[in-house]
Amino acid sequence: GQQVMQIPQYQHVQEGEDFTTYCNSSTTLSNIQWYKQRPGGHPVFLIQLVKSGEVKKQKRLTFQFGEAKKNSSLHITATQTTDVGTYFCAGPRTGKLIFGQGTTLQVKP
Amino acid sequence: DAGVTQSPTHLIKTRGQQVTLRCSPKSGHDTVSWYQQALGQGPQFIFQYYEEEERQRGNFPDRFSGHQFPNYSSELNVNALLLGDSALYLCASSLVPAGGTYNEQFFGPGTRLTVL
Numbered sequence: 001g002q003q004v005m006q007i008p009q010y011q012h013v014q015e016g017e018d019f020t021t022y023c024n025s026s027t028t029l030s031n032i033q034w035y036k037q038r039p040g041g042h043p044v045f046l047i048q049l050v051k052s053g054e055v056k057k058q059k060r061l062t063f064q065f066g067e068a069k070k071n072s073s074l075h076i077t078a079t080q081t082t083d084v085g086t087y088f089c090a091g092p093r094t095g096k097l098i099f100g101q102g103t104t105l106q107v108k109p
Numbered sequence: 110d111a112g113v114t115q116s117p118t119h120l121i122k123t124r125g126q127q128v129t130l131r132c133s134p135k136s137g138h139d140t141v142s143w144y145q146q147a148l149g150q151g152p153q154f155i156f157q158y159y160e161e162e163e164r165q166r167g168n169f170p171d172r173f174s175g176h177q178f179p180n181y182s183s184e185l186n187v188n189a190l191l192l193g194d195s196a197l198y199l200c201a202s203s204l205v206p207a208g209g210t211y212n213e214q215f216f217g218p219g220t221r222l223t224v225l
Contacts, residue, residue, distance in 0.1 A: 006151075033211070042199060042216040043152065088151050092211045095165040097142065099151035 003027065004091055006100035014108050019076040021103035023089035030092055032065055032072045037102070038085040046074075046087075079107050111136060113202050113217035121223045122190050130185045130220045134202030141183040142214065143175060144199040152199055158183050187222075195224045 005024045013019050023032065031050045035043035047056055049065035049072060056063045062075045072089055086102040114133045122128050134141050140159045144152035154167035158177035172188045181202075187194055198221075201214040 031211070033213070035214075042218050043201075043214075044216070045213045048213065090151075090211075090214075096154040096157075096167055097211050097214065098154065099144075101149075101151045 003093055004089060004098050004100040006087075006089060006103050008103055009101065010104050010106070012106045012108065013079050015081060016078050019079050019083070019105055021074050021087050021089075021105075023072040023074075023100050025070045025091055025093075027093065028069045030069075032069075033090045033097075034063060034072075034074055035088045035090060035099075036085050037088065041085075043088060076105075079105070081107050081109050083107055113200060113215050115198075115200050115217040115220050117220060118218070119221045119223075121225065123225050124190055124192060126190050126224075127186065127188045128190060128222060130187075130198050130200075130222075131182065132185070132200030132202075132217055133182045134200075135215045138202035138204055138215065139181050140203045141177060141181065142201045142203070143183070143185045144201065145169070146197040146199055146219070148196075155185070190224045192224050195222060197221050 003026050007022050031048055033048045034046040036046055037043045047063050052069050053067045054065040060077045064073045076083055084107050086104045088099050088102045090097050090099040113135050116131045142157040143155040146152045155169050156163050157165040161177045174186045177183045197219045199219045200217045203214050
């Protein structure tokens with residue numbers, strides 16, 4: 001069954017509003033990755049977090065890895081129409097990379 | 110520098126048929142993983158190849174098999190196709206050896222398989 005859960009499944013925001021997606025694992029992860037998939041496209045790597053409590057920023061995107069290394073979040077400040085897509089978290093589990101079901105972000109201009 | 114390439118782009122098959130999908134990894138990468146992505150879902154890990162051997166396998170039946178060639182390219186074969194096999198099949202390459210810590214996966218554009 002699904003071992004990496006993401007919420008919410010969908011999010012509609014007005015351009016300029018903030019957006020957050022949350023990722024939760026049933027087990028401790030050695031690291032967590034985030035990917036973005038544009039409509040009709042393929043997943044593109046955004047970042048990897050390895051350390052407990054790690055926080056990384058990429059321009060308007062802020063990624064966090066929980067202290068227990070079982071949860072993570074992606075926060076986008078002041079969304080733009082170019083942020084549209086589905087955001088996936090993924091973590092290694094018994095040698096396999098397990099993806100969450102993703103959060104699809106729609107941005108109204 | 111060519112990224113990950115996959116062929117064909119689209120494929121239509123009927124139930125019971127067999128299909129072969131192909132993937133060429135990013136230059137310099139030696140590890141290839143295959144994923145199945147159903148509509149509205151996250152990619153599901155099928156298996157991973159490194160040094161021409163299957164190193165890890167997800168929860169997929171034996172109808173799904175693969176191969177990696179000496180030049181690191183890979184094939185995914187699916188036998189006795191079912192309607193439920195309709196999905197986007199993604200190939201991803203990386204430098205990380207199978208079983209090691211996963212690093213950045215470079216995905217190809219995928220093959221859209223439709224089973225009628």
